[in-house]
Amino acid sequence: xxxxxxxxxxxxxxxxxxxxxxxxxxxxxxxxxxxxxxxxxxxxxxxxxxxxxxxxxxxxxxxxxxxxxxxxxxxxxxxxxxxxxxxxxxxxxxxxxxxxxxxxxxxxxxxxxxxxxxxxxxxxxxxxxxxxxxxxxxxxxxxxxxxxxxxxxxxxxxxxxxxxxxxxxxxxxxxxxxxxxxxxxxxxxxxxxxxxxxxxxxxxxxxxxxxxxxxxxxxxxxxxxxxxxxxxxxxxxxxxxxxxxxxxxxxxxxxxxxxxxxxxxxxxxxxxxxxxxxxxxxxxxxxxxxxxxxxxxxxxxxxxxxxxxxxxxxxxxxxxxxxxxxxxxxxxx
Amino acid sequence: xxxxxxxxxxxxxxxxxxxxxxxxxxxxxxxxxxxxxxxxxxxxxxxxxxxxxxxxxxxxxxxxxxxxxxxxxxxxxxxxxxxxxxxxxxxxxxxxxxxxxxxxxxxxxxxxxxxxxxxxxxxxxxxxxxxxxxxxxxxxxxxxxxxxxxxxxxxxxxxxxxxxxxxxxxxxxxxxxxxxxxxxxxxxxxxxxxxxxxxxxxxxxxxxxxxxxxxxxxxxxxxxxxxxxxxxxxxxxxxxxxxxxxxxxxxxxxxxxxxxxxxxxxxxxxxxxxxxxxxxxxxxxxxxxxxxxxxxxxxxxxxxxxxxxxxxxxxxxxxxxxxxxxxxxxxxx
Numbered sequence: 067x068x069x070x071x072x073x074x075x076x077x078x079x080x081x082x083x084x085x086x087x088x089x090x091x092x093x094x095x096x097x098x099x100x101x102x103x104x105x106x107x108x109x110x111x112x113x114x115x116x117x118x119x120x121x122x123x124x125x126x127x128x129x130x131x132x133x134x135x136x137x138x139x140x141x142x143x144x145x146x147x148x149x150x151x152x153x154x155x156x157x158x159x160x161x162x163x164x165x166x167x168x169x170x171x172x173x174x175x176x177x178x179x180x181x182x183x184x185x186x187x188x189x190x191x192x193x194x195x196x197x198x199x200x201x202x203x204x205x206x207x208x209x210x211x212x213x214x215x216x217x218x219x220x221x222x223x224x225x226x227x228x229x230x231x232x233x234x235x236x237x238x239x240x241x242x243x244x245x246x247x248x249x250x251x252x253x254x255x256x257x258x259x260x261x262x263x264x265x266x267x268x269x270x271x272x273x274x275x276x277x278x279x280x281x282x283x284x285x286x287x288x289x290x291x292x293x294x295x296x297x298x299x300x301x302x303x304x305x306x307x308x309x310x311x312x313x314x315x316x317x318x319x320x321x322x323x324x325x326x327x328x329x330x331x332x333x334x335x336x337x338x339x340x341x342x343x344x345x346x347x348x349x350x351x352x353x354x355x356x357x358x359x360x361x362x363x364x365x366x367x368x369x370x371x372x373x374x375x376x377x378x379x380x381x382x383x384x385x386x387x388x389x390x391x392x393x394x395x396x397x398x399x
Numbered sequence: 400x401x402x403x404x405x406x407x408x409x410x411x412x413x414x415x416x417x418x419x420x421x422x423x424x425x426x427x428x429x430x431x432x433x434x435x436x437x438x439x440x441x442x443x444x445x446x447x448x449x450x451x452x453x454x455x456x457x458x459x460x461x462x463x464x465x466x467x468x469x470x471x472x473x474x475x476x477x478x479x480x481x482x483x484x485x486x487x488x489x490x491x492x493x494x495x496x497x498x499x500x501x502x503x504x505x506x507x508x509x510x511x512x513x514x515x516x517x518x519x520x521x522x523x524x525x526x527x528x529x530x531x532x533x534x535x536x537x538x539x540x541x542x543x544x545x546x547x548x549x550x551x552x553x554x555x556x557x558x559x560x561x562x563x564x565x566x567x568x569x570x571x572x573x574x575x576x577x578x579x580x581x582x583x584x585x586x587x588x589x590x591x592x593x594x595x596x597x598x599x600x601x602x603x604x605x606x607x608x609x610x611x612x613x614x615x616x617x618x619x620x621x622x623x624x625x626x627x628x629x630x631x632x633x634x635x636x637x638x639x640x641x642x643x644x645x646x647x648x649x650x651x652x653x654x655x656x657x658x659x660x661x662x663x664x665x666x667x668x669x670x671x672x673x674x675x676x677x678x679x680x681x682x683x684x685x686x687x688x689x690x691x692x693x694x695x696x697x698x699x700x701x702x703x704x705x706x707x708x709x710x711x712x713x714x715x716x717x718x719x720x721x722x723x724x725x726x727x728x729x730x731x732x
Contacts, residue, residue: 089437093630094546095474095614096441101434101537104422107518108429109485109533113525141428152442154487154531185440188531192446198487198521198531200442204434213427281428297426 097185102204110135114195124165128172135199137264141282143212143273145266149203150185156192216278217298217342223367226339231312233333235259251314262337271358275351280341286334288391296377304367307384430518436540443468447528461505468532470597474615476545476606478599481537483518489525549611550631554675556700564645566666568592584647595670604691608684613674619667621724629710637700640717
């Protein structure tokens with residue numbers, strides 16, 4: 067690697083124009099940014115070989131790291147207005163310049179794509195490539211924020227799109243052969259895995275429409291609804307037959323002898339939103355979502371009072387049997 | 400490792416009380432925090448084997464990562480009032496629970512020691528242990544912020560304490576034998592390396608007293624003043640005989656056949672503040688600093704108009720000769 071830390075930072079700073087909210091941008095000890103009544107902030111980290119493949123294009127991997135971080139803002143019911151991010155980048159000293167430049171391209175382009183401004187960064191030597199992305203959104207006192215703790219018995223449980231695609235795409239990207247899939251279906255599933263779409267347009271619409279709790283599906287639908295159930299002190303029941311499964315997931319599941327539903331509820335990285343919303347607000351939210359995004363709000367279950375367990379998600383199968391949903395993906399397990 | 404990601408996050412959340420500025424703390428998709436007129440934000444990353452020794456105690460390493468991050472706020476002239484941090488932690492799945500718990504202890508204790516609140520975190524599997532720490536300080540419209548670009552010809556160049564100790568301590572911690580050093584001196588130098596003290600008390604005093612530019616000495620005095628010189632469009636001249644060198648650095652430099660001054664100006668990680676300040680404000684700043692911290696402000700040079708080069712730091716030796724100062728530590732070189 068020929069680029070030093072300072073050259074890398076200058077390469078990033080030179081490609082970023084500090085917006086009018088910025089008093090001091092990249093290139094000082096810290097950035098100084100105009101505030102509003104509140105901030106919403108989160109950090110998300112992607113490690114090569116864990117969260118993205120070392121063999122994937124650098125820019126795509128950097129974009130995925132940024133997408134995953136801004137998705138946490140969507141999960142709070144926010145878009146990306148008045149939002150900045152800071153990116154810490156680790157890479158081995160022997161990394162090719164072209165790979166490093168690809169990571170920088172990916173970060174800068176993703177900032178543009180998602181409408182966030184780059185406020186700072188850090189470049190360090192590390193045996194493994196990683197990107198740690200902090201997002202900071204500035205919002206007004208009256209902006210609705212949707213956490214994980216507002217689900218109430220009687221609420222509808224819904225998602226903004228199909229799940230399972232990213233997990234199926236992961237297998238395909240790793241080389242799994244699924245003869246029943248067309249090339250197009252195969253590409254679409256891999257795209258779910260490598261190019262997730264954070265729901266920055268849908269999120270504020272659903273917050274405004276009265277979602278009582280919301281989360282982005284990153285760990286897997288069951289695990290993520292488990293977080294909501296635990297934080298809200300409720301039980302969540304999902305009807306497995308109503309879970310929208312991404313097209314082609316069934317074929318992938320078949321080849322490896324797994325159940326498409328378990329792919330869908332345990333896979334993770336789909337980055338659609340899962341939410342709860344009072345029954346009487348569902349229809350209006352659905353209409354607003356269709357107007358804003360063209361996509362329907364898909365009801366998949368209901369919130370019930372807490373039973374014996376803590377944060378339990380129950381899966382109601384089509385034959386009427388029930389089972390505790392698997393807890394899904396733990397990045398650290 | 401027995402602890403999963405969720406258990407780790409719960410362990411952290413359970414040890415942290417969300418302050419009254421927090422609407423939503425750890426345990427949701429993002430934290431929601433009351434804002435003020437502006438934020439000052441920065442990210443700093445520490446990697447095992449690069450920024451801290453894999454053989455050092457986990458809590459000490461985590462504290463160092465946090466200290467280095469909050470030091471960037473000091474470099475802007477701020478203390479830690481109304482400041483939160485987010486910590487991304489990477490660790491191999493096979494890491495001992497006791498080491499992980501030590502990292503968490505170190506983060507939580509450092510938050511208390513430096514007076515910052517923990518707003519969020521992320522725990523990921525990684526082949527190497529790292530901590531990426533983002534700090535966010537909320538300040539009023541009128542709070543003075545001191546960047547790197549305000550140095551003007553005629554300003555005094557000063558530091559808030561001795562340098563070179565951390566670099567000497569690094570050699571000692573690695574096992575270098577220096578018979579001329581007492582056990583106490585040896586321990587003090589190692590402490591400089593493993594337990595840096597961000598200047599959160601000194602920083603706002605110096606900002607208030609009219610510092611025109613400021614930086615924390617992390618890359619090395621010469622490199623850091625080089626950043627100031629470049630951002631300010633000036634040349635900085637340092638008088639090598641006036642650089643305060645930490646006691647014992649001479650003995651360490653002797654053993655490895657190096658010059659104590661080059662240790663002091665190239666070593667880095669000292670986390671004292673280097674600043675420029677108009678001549679007429681120096682005395683008042685010195686008095687204010689002594690009142691607040693007990694330590695003097697130490698003049699080591701002067702700001703001059705930009706010469707031929709860009710961001711040049713000139714070292715004036717005691718025999719009257721001059722040389723370009725070495726550029727210091729590049730984490731990525």
